[in-house]
Amino acid sequence: MSNPSLSSPSPTLERLNQTLEHEVPALFAALSPLGRRVIFPPDIPFQAAQARGKELNATIGQITDGRGGALRLPSLARGLAGLPDERLDRALLYSPVEGIPELRRAWREHQRRSLPQELRGVPSSLPLVSVGLTHGLSLVADLFGGEGCSVAVPAPFWGNYRQTFTTRTGARVVSAPALLDGRFDGAAIAQALAGVPAGEPAVAILNIPSNPGGYSPTVRERETLRESLIAVAETRPLVVVCDDAYAGLVYDDEIPRHSMFWELIGAHPSLVPVKVDGSTKEVSFFGGRVGFLTFGVDPESGAADALESKVKCLTRATLGSPVAASQVLLLEALLSETLDDEVEALRRRLGRRVAVLRQALDGVDRNLLRPLPFNSGCFALAELPEELELSADQVRLHLLEHQDTGLVSIGPRYLRIAHCSVAAEKLPELVHRVEQGVREMTRK
Amino acid sequence: MSNPSLSSPSPTLERLNQTLEHEVPALFAALSPLGRRVIFPPDIPFQAAQARGKELNATIGQITDGRGGALRLPSLARGLAGLPDERLDRALLYSPVEGIPELRRAWREHQRRSLPQELRGVPSSLPLVSVGLTHGLSLVADLFGGEGCSVAVPAPFWGNYRQTFTTRTGARVVSAPALLDGRFDGAAIAQALAGVPAGEPAVAILNIPSNPGGYSPTVRERETLRESLIAVAETRPLVVVCDDAYAGLVYDDEIPRHSMFWELIGAHPSLVPVKVDGSTKEVSFFGGRVGFLTFGVDPESGAADALESKVKCLTRATLGSPVAASQVLLLEALLSETLDDEVEALRRRLGRRVAVLRQALDGVDRNLLRPLPFNSGCFALAELPEELELSADQVRLHLLEHQDTGLVSIGPRYLRIAHCSVAAEKLPELVHRVEQGVREMTRK
Numbered sequence: 001m002s003n004p005s006l007s008s009p010s011p012t013l014e015r016l017n018q019t020l021e022h023e024v025p026a027l028f029a030a031l032s033p034l035g036r037r038v039i040f041p042p043d044i045p046f047q048a049a050q051a052r053g054k055e056l057n058a059t060i061g062q063i064t065d066g067r068g069g070a071l072r073l074p075s076l077a078r079g080l081a082g083l084p085d086e087r088l089d090r091a092l093l094y095s096p097v098e099g100i101p102e103l104r105r106a107w108r109e110h111q112r113r114s115l116p117q118e119l120r121g122v123p124s125s126l127p128l129v130s131v132g133l134t135h136g137l138s139l140v141a142d143l144f145g146g147e148g149c150s151v152a153v154p155a156p157f158w159g160n161y162r163q164t165f166t167t168r169t170g171a172r173v174v175s176a177p178a179l180l181d182g183r184f185d186g187a188a189i190a191q192a193l194a195g196v197p198a199g200e201p202a203v204a205i206l207n208i209p210s211n212p213g214g215y216s217p218t219v220r221e222r223e224t225l226r227e228s229l230i231a232v233a234e235t236r237p238l239v240v241v242c243d244d245a246y247a248g249l250v251y252d253d254e255i256p257r258h259s260m261f262w263e264l265i266g267a268h269p270s271l272v273p274v275k276v277d278g279s280t281k282e283v284s285f286f287g288g289r290v291g292f293l294t295f296g297v298d299p300e301s302g303a304a305d306a307l308e309s310k311v312k313c314l315t316r317a318t319l320g321s322p323v324a325a326s327q328v329l330l331l332e333a334l335l336s337e338t339l340d341d342e343v344e345a346l347r348r349r350l351g352r353r354v355a356v357l358r359q360a361l362d363g364v365d366r367n368l369l370r371p372l373p374f375n376s377g378c379f380a381l382a383e384l385p386e387e388l389e390l391s392a393d394q395v396r397l398h399l400l401e402h403q404d405t406g407l408v409s410i411g412p413r414y415l416r417i418a419h420c421s422v423a424a425e426k427l428p429e430l431v432h433r434v435e436q437g438v439r440e441m442t443r444k
Numbered sequence: 445m446s447n448p449s450l451s452s453p454s455p456t457l458e459r460l461n462q463t464l465e466h467e468v469p470a471l472f473a474a475l476s477p478l479g480r481r482v483i484f485p486p487d488i489p490f491q492a493a494q495a496r497g498k499e500l501n502a503t504i505g506q507i508t509d510g511r512g513g514a515l516r517l518p519s520l521a522r523g524l525a526g527l528p529d530e531r532l533d534r535a536l537l538y539s540p541v542e543g544i545p546e547l548r549r550a551w552r553e554h555q556r557r558s559l560p561q562e563l564r565g566v567p568s569s570l571p572l573v574s575v576g577l578t579h580g581l582s583l584v585a586d587l588f589g590g591e592g593c594s595v596a597v598p599a600p601f602w603g604n605y606r607q608t609f610t611t612r613t614g615a616r617v618v619s620a621p622a623l624l625d626g627r628f629d630g631a632a633i634a635q636a637l638a639g640v641p642a643g644e645p646a647v648a649i650l651n652i653p654s655n656p657g658g659y660s661p662t663v664r665e666r667e668t669l670r671e672s673l674i675a676v677a678e679t680r681p682l683v684v685v686c687d688d689a690y691a692g693l694v695y696d697d698e699i700p701r702h703s704m705f706w707e708l709i710g711a712h713p714s715l716v717p718v719k720v721d722g723s724t725k726e727v728s729f730f731g732g733r734v735g736f737l738t739f740g741v742d743p744e745s746g747a748a749d750a751l752e753s754k755v756k757c758l759t760r761a762t763l764g765s766p767v768a769a770s771q772v773l774l775l776e777a778l779l780s781e782t783l784d785d786e787v788e789a790l791r792r793r794l795g796r797r798v799a800v801l802r803q804a805l806d807g808v809d810r811n812l813l814r815p816l817p818f819n820s821g822c823f824a825l826a827e828l829p830e831e832l833e834l835s836a837d838q839v840r841l842h843l844l845e846h847q848d849t850g851l852v853s854i855g856p857r858y859l860r861i862a863h864c865s866v867a868a869e870k871l872p873e874l875v876h877r878v879e880q881g882v883r884e885m886t887r888k
Contacts, residue, residue: 038611043603044852047840051850056874058862059850061655061822062730063790066867071790073728075780079535079773082525091523094730131575131733134764159487163761167482211505284517286506286538287768289575317607320578323767324731329523336519346507346515378505396491406495406503408488418502423510430500 013039016306023303026237026270027295030201032146032169038313045097045316062094080325087328095324097312099129099292103327106334107292108299111277115258122265124275125304127292128311129322133245135315136276136291137164142314144203144239144274145169151203152192154178156381156411158211171203182372182383184217186224190232201237204229206260209246209377212408212416214354216255216376226263233271240264244277246377248343251351255375265296272296279330281378283339284346288326350378353419353427360431368438369415378420382434384413390441395434398441403433457483460750467747470681470714471739474645476590476613482757489541489760506538524769531772539768541756543573543736547771550778551736552743555721559702566709568719569748571736572755573766577689579759580720580735581608586758588647588683588718589613595647596636598622600825600855602655615647626816626827628661630668634676645681648673650704653690653821656852656860658798660699660820670707677715684708688721690821692787695795699819709740716740723774725822727783728790732770794822797863797871804875812882813859822864826878828857834885839878842885847877 016039020028040046048059063071070077070092080091090100098104104126111124130136145151147170153161155175165171176192178185189204196202206225209216217225232238242261250257264273278291293311297303315322333339357380361371367385374380384390392409399405408416415434422430460483464472484490492503507515514521514536524535534544542548548570555568574580589595591614597605599619609615620636622629633648640646650669653660661669676682686705694701708717722735737755741747759766777783801824805815811829818824828834836853843849852860859878866874 034611041603041607047852048850051844054844054850055848056866056870056877057850058860058866058874059852060865061725061862063725063728063794063822063864066865066870068865070730071728071793073777073783073786073790075783075786076727076729076773076777078780079527079776080523082521083523090731092729092731131767132764134760135762138762159485160760160764163485163757167478167757168761281505281507283520284507284515285520285536285769286514287534287536287772289763289765289767289769313607313611316578316604317612318579318582318762319733320576320604321733323575323733323770325729325733325770325773326767328731329520329769332523333517333520336522339517339519342517342519346517349515350507378507400495400498404499406492406498406501408491408503416502418505420507421504421510421512422500422502426500426510430502433500 011309013037016309019302019306023301024272024297027272027303030144030237030239030272032142032144032149034146035143035310038310040097040309040312040316060094064093083328083332087332091325091328093324095129095321095327097316097321098308099322100324100327100331103331103334104129106331110334111294115262119258119262122262123296123298124265125295125297125307126299127294128308129327130278130291130293130315131319131322132289133243133276133278133280133291134160134164135319136278136293137161137241137243138168139293139311139314140241140274140276141165141169141171143310145171148172149201149203150174150193150196151205152176152189153205154188154207156212156414158207159410161205179372182370184215184221186217186221187228190228193232196236198235201239202232203239203241204232205241205243207243207245208260209249211245211377212379212410212414213372213381214374214377214379215372216250218254219256222256222260222263226260226267229264229271230268233268237270237272239272239274242273242275244275246281247277248282249347249350249378250376251354252375261296283330283333283343285326285330288329289323290326290330350420353422353424356424357417357419357427357431360428364431364435368435368442378418380417380419382415382417384415384438386413388438388442390438395438395441399434399437402440403437405430405433405437407434455753457481460753463746463750467745468716468741471683471716471747474588474681474683474716476586476588476593478590479587479754482754484541484753484756484760504538508537527772527776531776535769535772537768539573539765539771541760541765542752543766544768544771544775547775547778548573550775554778555738559706563702563706566706567740567742568709569739569741569751570743571738572752573771574722574735574737574759575763575766576733577687577720577722577724577735578604578608579763580722580737581605581685581687582612583737583755583758584685584718584720585609585613585615587754589615592616593645593647594618594637594640595649596620596633597649598632598651600656600858602651603854605649623816626814628659628665630661630665631672634672637676640680642679645683646676647683647685648676649685649687651687651689652704653693655689655821656823656854656858657816657825658818658821658823659816660694662698663700666700666704666707670704670711673708673715674712677712681714681716683716683718686717686719688719690725691721692726693791693794693822694820695798696819705740727774727777727787729770729774732773733767734770734774794864797866797868800868801861801863801871801875804872808875808879812879812886822862824861824863826859826861828859828882830857832882832886834882839882839885843878843881846884847881849874849877849881851878
């Protein structure tokens with residue numbers, strides 16, 4: 001869609017949907033009413049794309065020098081002085097709605113750079129740029145959610161899935177209890193969706209490494225999970241959203257680091273994997289809001305074009321275009337030869353925290369606090385024993401008031417420890433305070 | 445909402461809505477079903493806000509050094525080297541969902557800095573940060589749009605209002621023909637809404653300076669417009685969205701530069717002005733995506749708190765949080781003593797283009813092209829005479845193919861010239877080519 005030809009002014013919605021129905025029938029069947037009716041409209045950005053390269057181009061409403069360069073206000077441009085001069089203008093001017101082409105290509109390479117040999121041939125689209133991962137999820141929710149749609153999420157899960165899917169689109173989030181006696185249960189999603197009438201499309205969310213669990217399944221657990229998802233796809237079109245926010249942050253050598261997305265592509269004709277990832281955690285750029293949405297289809301396919309048109313319509317309707325400044329900063333980083341080493345150093349640093357935290361949690365009184373296994377991501381979970389009759393939020397408020405310590409409470413009895421924001425040497429003290437806080441409450 | 449107390453963990457939705465109904469009854473009456481049901485949930489960002497300042501804070505899932513500082517990847521941070529060291533971390537880490545407090549205060553001052561004496565006392569909320577102006581509009585659409593809601597827009601208008609209001613929320617965009625024989629008609633909105641049953645809330649959009657018109661009404665036209673909106677508010681709750689994207693870019697001295705927003709606050713109990721603005725055009729930061737949403741209420745009021753909670757829920761559901769990096773860059777610019785001069789220099793530069801373009805358009809054959817009055821913003825419109833029986837899009841495609849020139853076509857017979865992206869010395873040639881292109885088509 002980036003170089004629309006003049007002779008065929010704009011594809012019709014009917015043709016776009018026919019292409020999807022033909023090339024990826026399960027994906028088409030799973031589209032929401034909104035997902036079916038969106039198409040990038042032939043208005044300003046479309047017309048501007050057609051005018052690219054013309055000698056006189058008076059299409060776009062951005063202020064330039066007349067040759068495509070920004071009119072830089074020194075007070076604003078100063079902060080970006082670390083960028084090469086030729087890239088500074090791109091940071092100040094609009095991004096294409098689908099994202100900056102070089103960045104999309106660079107991220108696709110980044111995504112595929114360390115795939116196991118047997119997965120290197122699987123197709124994946126050129127990633128579409130979103131404004132952070134939540135925006136990627138909300139695009140998925142717009143495309144595949146909607147009133148009454150069932151969205152299965154392994155619990156405990158990140159609460160914002162409810163806002164993104166339910167509050168906005170009216171979808172029904174189905175909690176899939178994925179911790180059985182503290183162990184990961186790969187069949188939880190299939191069980192949670194068992195009550196949905198056969199043939200009705202559904203969505204499942206995989207968040208590996210997980211938030212709040214800080215857990216990535218083992219090779220065997222992944223296999224169970226994959227087989228279980230394929231079994232669901234036997235009964236209905238199943239969109240599997242791989243929320244790969246914490247991709248790469250894995251601290252145990254025997255745990256696979258690549259996204260389940262790659263193993264799900266082509267696994268079953270009715271299984272539709274979608275990848276949501278970004279630079280927030282992978283490159284530690286929390287303030288940049290650069291995410292990506294990737295489909296398991298060939299970049300040159302009609303399906304890729306059709307999905308790009310639909311996503312661009314949604315992005316334009318909600319945000320206009322994604323953040324050029326952050327995209328340029330991320331592109332600079334991806335082009336740097338030292339980036340991989342910097343990311344690896346960060347992973348090792350977090351790995352040390354995880355080791356310290358594990359040791360500290362190993363020593364806690366199981367009558368007060370039951371740590372769950374964790375091996376990846378930014379978090380660890382501890383469960384309050386049911387017999388204490390304390391809610392996680394009661395404990396959280398007690399810790400704030402009496403232990404000068406902040407944690408996040410989840411569900412009825414989980415406490416989430418974000419080791420990503422605590423120095424290693426403070427973690428034993430933190431665990432001590434949590435234990436102490438719970439003890440105080442049991443004595444009341 | 446930025447410092448939630450521990451004793452009252454989170455306000456209920458019922459209480460929030462009661463506050464709005466009591467303090468701003470017309471605004472409450474105009475809320476969409478979605479607008480009524482949203483409230484910032486007491487999950488991670490809420491709990492993290494409660495934990496701010498605690499000695500051990502393990503709430504937020506962002507990677508830090510344990511003392512709130514970013515773990516900067518050199519390849520990423522390099523591009524932002526122009527920022528003072530103490531602000532670099534804020535650019536790399538998450539923004540609060542409502543925006544960075546100093547920026548919100550600085551933008552409020554920026555908004556109010558050149559108000560006429562008689563308007564300096566009007567209340568306005570602390571602006572909420574959005575991801576560019578389109579996101580601000582989509583927040584308004586979520587709050588006040590929805591299935592069947594009438595949204596009146598003076599025509600010709602920016603086509604993306606359709607995506608933002610209709611595609612996303614199902615609202616009905618009502619075109620209000622605001623050009624009568626090439627002159628601005630301040631009563632167009634009232635006429636367009638006349639058919640909507642009395643008592644039913646409605647939305648009107650004011651885009652001054654306008655896109656695509658490049659027009660700002662005169663003092664007298666503003667007065668007509670204001671009175672006409674007040675008359676509508678006699679019959680129904682009326683949300684007036686001031687899309688101030690091009691605020692300040694006014695080139696005729698007798699045309700008021702301040703937003704109509706300020707004159708509408710308090711104008712009628714049933715009139716609800718909302719301001720959408722941002723740094724995209726005002727500070728020429730197209731790639732930054734920093735917008736603001738402002739209500740005509742006191743920053744310390746319960747209504748301001750309630751609206752903030754609702755907007756934060758919508759932002760979190762769609763985007764997580766706004767862009768910290770761009771906010772920090774904008775804050776740096778706003779703190780600069782030379783910014784006003786830089787913006788003024790830019791305005792004068794565009795003013796010269798406008799003068800050149802006017803002169804060129806004055807000379808065109810009115811049988812081929814009829815320029816409309818323009819005095820502000822980034823654009824000028826020319827109308828194709830009806831008797832030529834040419835559509836604007838036919839002419840646009842002809843100009844691309846035969847004159848190496850790109851314009852935007854709008855509605856049946858308008859061509860939009862974005863002088864903001866063409867150098868002054870090229871504008872006469874551009875006008876010549878458009879005239880020439882139309883002439884060629886009439887000879888076929």
